[in-house]
Amino acid sequence: MVKTSLLFIATALAExxxxxxxxxxxxxxxxxxxxxxxAASLALFVWLLTLHPTASGRVYAAYGGVYVATALVWLRYVDGIKLSVYDWAGASVALLGMAIIVMGWRGE
Incomplete structure (x- = not known):
């Protein structure tokens, strides 16, 4: 799960x-x-998505949760916007969804 999460974070940053x-x-x-x-960063993004060992639809669905959280961290540290409790709650729900989907990969 840690390796997958780190790969998703790198993918989100590239995007x-x-x-x-x-x-x-x-x-x-x-x-x-x-x-x-x-363009190089977007090419890296696409390549990173191919490194996951499961069907593309599952990868995209799980990646979406990490993207949401990463985008909010970007909002805080690059754009300088303070995150609200709703931002944190939404990121938590999105990451929980990612974790549930990734745990299901073991059953393939």
């Missing part, structure tokens, strides 16, 4: 960075050259 860099270019006046590492 978020791959989307954040074009945002900086389009909305914050960043250089168009930001699209190069953005």
């Amino acid at each position: 978020i960075i791959g989307c954040f860099l074009p945002y900086l270019w389009l909305r914050k006046g960043g250089s168009i050259l930001l699209l190069i590492p953005a």
Whole structure:
């Protein structure tokens, strides 16, 4: 479970960075050259998703829970927004859902 969770966190960071860099270019006046590492980051994201040993639909469903929590951590530390009790509760529910799905992989 720890290895899977760490892989999901790395995957989420690759996706978020791959989307954040074009945002900086389009909305914050960043250089168009930001699209190069953005594309590389999104390619890394796709590759990381392929490293899981189960059906893609289960991987995507479980990954979604980790993505929610990682995005909220990004919101706190990159965007500087204080998280609310609702943010923490939502992340907890999402991570519980991920854990339940991943535990079911053992039955395959």
